[in-house]
Amino acid sequence: MNLHAPSRREVLLASGTLFAWAHLPRVAYAESRDPRFLAIILRGALDGLATVAPVGDPDWVALRGDNALTLNSKVPALKLNDFFALNPAMPNLHKMYQANEAIIVHACATPYRERSHFDGQDLLESGLAKVAPSDSGWLNRALAGLAPGGRVDPRGSRVFAVGPVTPLIARGSAPVLSWSPQQIMPASEDTMARLLDLYRHSDAKLAAVLDDNSKLTAIEHAGDIAKKPGAQAGAQVRAYFSEAAGNAAKFLAQPDGPRVGALALDGWDTHVNEGIASGRLSQLLGSLDDALAAVKANMGPAWKDTVVVLATEFGRTAHINGTDGTDHGTATVALLAGGALKGGRVVADWPGLKAANLYESRDLKPTTDLRAVIKGVLKDHLRADERVLAQNVFPGSDAAKPMAGLVVS
Amino acid sequence: MAAKGPQAAALALHRFGFGPVGDSISAIASDPMGALLADLERPGAGQIAAILPSSAESAREVSDFQAAQQAQHKLEQRAKQEADAKAAAPTNMAANTGNAATKSSVTNVASNMSEATTAVALPPPSPPPRPANQPPLPQQLLLSEAKARFDAAATSEIGFVERLAWFWSNHFCISADKVVGMAGPYEREAIRPHVLGRFADLLSAVESHPAMLFYLDNVQSMGPNSVAGVNQDKGLNENLARETLELHTLGVRSGYTQADVTSFAKVLTGWSWIPPFEPEHGGEFAFVKRLHEPGEQVVLSKHYPDTGVEQGRAVLADLARHPGTAQHIAEKLAAHFVADNPPPSLVGKLAKTFRDSDGNLKEVAKTLVTADESWTPQRQKLKPPGEWTAGVVRLSGTQAIIPVGRIMNAQATLGAPLWRPPAPNGWPDTEAAWIDGIPHRVDVANEFAGRAQGVDPLALLNSGLGPLASRETRDTVARAETRAQALALLVMSPEFLRR
Numbered sequence: 030m031n032l033h034a035p036s037r038r039e040v041l042l043a044s045g046t047l048f049a050w051a052h053l054p055r056v057a058y059a060e061s062r063d064p065r066f067l068a069i070i071l072r073g074a075l076d077g078l079a080t081v082a083p084v085g086d087p088d089w090v091a092l093r094g095d096n097a098l099t100l101n102s103k104v105p106a107l108k109l110n111d112f113f114a115l116n117p118a119m120p121n122l123h124k125m126y127q128a129n130e131a132i133i134v135h136a137c138a139t140p141y142r143e144r145s146h147f148d149g150q151d152l153l154e155s156g157l158a159k160v161a162p163s164d165s166g167w168l169n170r171a172l173a174g175l176a177p178g179g180r181v182d183p184r185g186s187r188v189f190a191v192g193p194v195t196p197l198i199a200r201g202s203a204p205v206l207s208w209s210p211q212q213i214m215p216a217s218e219d220t221m222a223r224l225l226d227l228y229r230h231s232d233a234k235l236a237a238v239l240d241d242n243s244k245l246t247a248i249e250h251a252g253d254i255a256k257k258p259g260a261q262a263g264a265q266v267r268a269y270f271s272e273a274a275g276n277a278a279k280f281l282a283q284p285d286g287p288r289v290g291a292l293a294l295d296g297w298d299t300h301v302n303e304g305i306a307s308g309r310l311s312q313l314l315g316s317l318d319d320a321l322a323a324v325k326a327n328m329g330p331a332w333k334d335t336v337v338v339l340a341t342e343f344g345r346t347a348h349i350n351g352t353d354g355t356d357h358g359t360a361t362v363a364l365l366a367g368g369a370l371k372g373g374r375v376v377a378d379w380p381g382l383k384a385a386n387l388y389e390s391r392d393l394k395p396t397t398d399l400r401a402v403i404k405g406v407l408k409d410h411l412r413a414d415e416r417v418l419a420q421n422v423f424p425g426s427d428a429a430k431p432m433a434g435l436v437v438s
Numbered sequence: 439m440a441a442k443g444p445q446a447a448a449l450a451l452h453r454f455g456f457g458p459v460g461d462s463i464s465a466i467a468s469d470p471m472g473a474l475l476a477d478l479e480r481p482g483a484g485q486i487a488a489i490l491p492s493s494a495e496s497a498r499e500v501s502d503f504q505a506a507q508q509a510q511h512k513l514e515q516r517a518k519q520e521a522d523a524k525a526a527a528p529t530n531m532a533a534n535t536g537n538a539a540t541k542s543s544v545t546n547v548a549s550n551m552s553e554a555t556t557a558v559a560l561p562p563p564s565p566p567p568r569p570a571n572q573p574p575l576p577q578q579l580l581l582s583e584a585k586a587r588f589d590a591a592a593t594s595e596i597g598f599v600e601r602l603a604w605f606w607s608n609h610f611c612i613s614a615d616k617v618v619g620m621a622g623p624y625e626r627e628a629i630r631p632h633v634l635g636r637f638a639d640l641l642s643a644v645e646s647h648p649a650m651l652f653y654l655d656n657v658q659s660m661g662p663n664s665v666a667g668v669n670q671d672k673g674l675n676e677n678l679a680r681e682t683l684e685l686h687t688l689g690v691r692s693g694y695t696q697a698d699v700t701s702f703a704k705v706l707t708g709w710s711w712i713p714p715f716e717p718e719h720g721g722e723f724a725f726v727k728r729l730h731e732p733g734e735q736v737v738l739s740k741h742y743p744d745t746g747v748e749q750g751r752a753v754l755a756d757l758a759r760h761p762g763t764a765q766h767i768a769e770k771l772a773a774h775f776v777a778d779n780p781p782p783s784l785v786g787k788l789a790k791t792f793r794d795s796d797g798n799l800k801e802v803a804k805t806l807v808t809a810d811e812s813w814t815p816q817r818q819k820l821k822p823p824g825e826w827t828a829g830v831v832r833l834s835g836t837q838a839i840i841p842v843g844r845i846m847n848a849q850a851t852l853g854a855p856l857w858r859p860p861a862p863n864g865w866p867d868t869e870a871a872w873i874d875g876i877p878h879r880v881d882v883a884n885e886f887a888g889r890a891q892g893v894d895p896l897a898l899l900n901s902g903l904g905p906l907a908s909r910e911t912r913d914t915v916a917r918a919e920t921r922a923q924a925l926a927l928l929v930m931s932p933e934f935l936r937r
Contacts, residue, residue, distance in 0.1 A: 194888070220884060228932065238876045295920050
C-alpha cells in the first residue's frame with residue numbers, strides 16, 4: 030500500500046507546523062514502551078577529563094595542576110561516585126544522574142585514531158570502521174534496518190534532523206524530516222580569534238580592523254558585566270543550544286512524530302584558554318546542560334521512554350598545552366541521559382593517568398568502544414537486531430559487542 | 439609575455455571574474471589571458487537568459503499595485519472613521535436627550551454608516567490577496583531580477599563579462615528606492631546589451647532610459663520657453679545634465695562650466711516617459727515636444743541646432759567620444775579591476791584604446807586584460823560586498839540552497855544593498871570604503887558556510903585559492919573545528935577577500 034511517497038527530505042519551516050505525511054494507524058503493541066532516541070554530536074572534540082574529572086585518580090591533580098577540577102575546587106565539582114565528579118557547570122545532568130537518568134561512559138572513543146576533526150566527525154557519524162566516503166549515517170541505517178512491527182512506532186519512520194544541513198549521521202535511505210532554529214549560530218568568538226590570528230600573520234590592515242572591532246565592543250560594554258565581551262555571544266550560544274535540542278524534543282514527543290533524531294552542537298575545540306572551571310568550556314557545558322534540561326522538559330511524559338546520547342569525534346590531550354588549552358586527543362566521555370536508562374552510573378574501564386598509561390604518551394587511552402555503547406542502546410532501546418547492527422549500522426564492529434544493561438528492560 | 443600557470447589562472451579568476459570554482463584554475467592555467475579574451479567572445483556574454491518583464495511592464499504592474507493599495511488603504515480608513523463615529527454616537531444621544539440638534543446628528547451618523555457599509559461591501563479593487571508568506575509585488579519583481587543576476591554571477595564560467603556588467607551598472611547607477619520596479623529591467627535593457635559594444639550606444643541607452651530619466655528627475659524638467667514651461671510657469675531641472683557630465687562621461691572638474699550644464703539641460707528637456715498608469719505604453723520612453731526648450735544650444739563650445747530628440751543624441755554622441763570621457767572611464771576601470779591607485783601607464787593604455795576605437799568597449803576590455811600592469815601579483819583590491827558575496831555562494835555551490843532574499847539581506851548587512859546606492863555616483867570602489875565591514879562579513883561567511891552541503895574544505899581551498907593560498911591560510915582552514923567553520927575561514931582569508 031502506498032499511502033504516501035515521502036520526499037527524501039521533508040522540510041519543516043517552523044516549529045509546531047504540519048506533520049504532513051499520512052497517518053498510519055497505530056498498531057497494537059505487545060510492548061508498553063514507545064522509545065525515543067536523540068543523538069547530539071558535539072563537534073570540535075570535547076575534553077572528557079574536563080567534563081567528568083577522575084578526582085579519585087592519584088595522578089589527576091599532578092596531571093592538570095590548576096586546571097584539575099576537584100571536589101575542593103573553588104566551585105567544587107559535582108560528585109558522581111568515589112572516583113568521578115562532574116563539571117560544576119552541569120547541575121541538570123547531575124540531577125538526572127542522581128535520579129538514575131544519566132550514565133557517563135568514560136575513556137571511550139570511536140575506532141578513529143588520527144586527529145583530524147573532519148575525518149573524526151565523519152567516522153563518528155558514518156559509523157564506518159575506517160575513514161571512507163559515506164553518504165549515510167548510522168542513525169539513519171539503524172532506523173531503516175528495524176524490523177517492521179517492532180518496538181518503534183511506524184509513524185516514526187523518519188529521522189528528525191536539526192539545521193539547514195542534515196548531519197551525516199541522519200542521512201540515508203530512511204526519509205529525513207528537518208527543521209531549522211529561527212536564529213542561526215552567530216560567528217563564534219573562536220572563529221573571530223582564528224581569523225585574527227590568520228590576519229596577524231598575513232594582512233595587517235585586516236588584522237587592525239578585527240582588532241579595533243573587538244576593542245570597540247569592549248569599550249561599548251565596559252563596566253557592564255552582563256555585557257562584557259563574550260557574554261553576549263555566550264548568551265546566543267546558550268539560546269541556540271536550548272532551542273535546537275529543546276525543539277528536537279518537542280518533535281520527538283509528538284505521538285505521531287519521528288522517534289529518532291539528531292543534531293550537532295559546535296564549539297568544543299578548546300586549544301586556547303579552555304576555561305574549564307569558568308570560561309569558555311564552562312559556558313559551553315552550561316549551555317549543553319540547559320539544553321539537556323530543555324530536552325527533558327519538552328519530552329514531557331515521553332522522557333521515561335527517552336535516551337539521549339551525546340558523543341564527540343575524539344578527546345583532547347591529557348595535559349594542558351602551552352596556551353591554557355588542550356590539543357586534539359583520543360579517548361573522552363560519552364554522556365547518556367534519559368528516563369529509559371538504568372542510570373546513576375559511570376561506566377569505565379579506567380586506564381589510569383600515569384605517563385605509561387596514556388595513549389601515545391599524551392592522550393587518555395581508549396578502553397571502551399563508543400560503538401559498543403551505541404549498539405547497546407539501539408539493541409535494547411529500539412530493539413535493533415544485533416546482526417544488522419554489526420553488519421549495516423556499524424559495519425565491521427563485531428568485536429564491539431552491544432553493551433548490555435544500559436536501558437531499563 | 440602573457441603569464442601562465444595556476445598562479446596566474448587563480449589571479450585572473452579573482453581579479454577579472456567572480457573567483458574560481460571547481461577545477462576552473464587548472465582549466466585555464468595553460469592560458470589565463472586567452473581564457474579571459476575568450477570570455478568576451480562567448481555568445482550571450484553579459485546577457486540574462488531568464489525571461490523577465492520589461493521595465494515598462496514592471497512599472498505598470500507596480501503602478502497598478504500601488505494604486506490598488508492606496509484604494510484599499512482609503513477604504514480601511516473610511517471604515518475606521520465610520521466605526522469611530524458609530525462608537526461615539528450613543529454617548530452623544532445620552533448627553534443630549536430631547537435636543538433637536540441631536541436628532542439631526544444621529545441621522546447624519548446613520549446615513550454615513552450606510553454609505554460606509556455599501557463601500558465595504560464592494561468587491562475589493564486589489565488583486566486577490568496573496569498567500570501570507572509571499573512578499574508584495576514590487577519585492578517579488580526585485581527578487582526575480584536579483585535571482586537572475588546572482589545566478590549569472592554564480593554559474594558563469596569565469597564571469598569577466600558579468601563583472602563588466604556590474605561595473606557599468608554601478609557607473610550608471612539608479613536606485614530601486616526611487617525607481618521602484620525598474621532597477622533590474624533597466625540593467626538588462628540599457629546596460630547589458632552594450633557592455634561589449636560602443637560606449638556611445640551604452641550612453642545613449644542609459645540616458646534615454648525611463649528609469650534614468652525618472653531617477654535624475656528629467657521627467658520633471660521643462661524648457662522655460664517650451665509650451666508646457668510657459669503654460670505652467672516651470673522650468674529646468676539640471677540633475678540629469680549635470681550627472682551625465684560629472685559622473686557618466688567627462689568626470690568632475692574636467693573643464694565644463696555651469697553654462698554647459700544649463701545648456702545641456704535645455705537640450706535634454708522633453709526626454710521623458712509615458713506615466714506608468716497608462717495601460718498600453720506606460721513606463722516607456724517618450725520625447726515630449728511640448729516640454730522641449732526650443733532653439734539652438736551651445737554645449738562645450740559646440741552649437742547644436744534644435745533637432746528635437748536628436749539634439750540630445752548629438753550632444754551625447756560628442757560626449758561619448760570626448761577625450762575627457764576616455765580618461766575618466768579608463769581611470770575608473772583600472773581602479774576597479776587592478777588597484778585603488780592604478781598605474782598611470784595602465785590608465786593611459788585604456789584611454790588610448792578608448793579614443794582610438796571610438797569607445798569600443800570590447801577593445802577596451804581586451805586592452806585591460808592584455809596589459810602587463812593588470813597582472814601584478816600584488817592583490818591589493820578588497821572585493822566589494824556584492825562581488826565577495828557572489829564569490830562565496832559560487833565557490834560553496836550554495837546558489838540553489840540560499841534563498842536570494844538571504845543573499846540580498848547579506849549584501850545589505852555589508853552596507854551595499856543591491857541596486858540601492860545612496861547617490862548617483864554609485865558604490866565607492868576603494869578599500870577604505872569597505873574594510874570596516876569586515877567583522878560583518880564574518881557573520882555572513884558563518885551563515886552561508888552553515889548552509890553549504892557536503893563541504894570538503896581542503897578541496898574548496900584548492901578550488902578557490904589554489905596556489906594563492908598562503909601556508910597560514912592552509913593551516914587555519916585545515917585546523918578548523920568543523921567543515922562549516924573551515925569554509926567560513928577560507929572565504930574570510932585575505933587571499934579570498936582581496937584580488
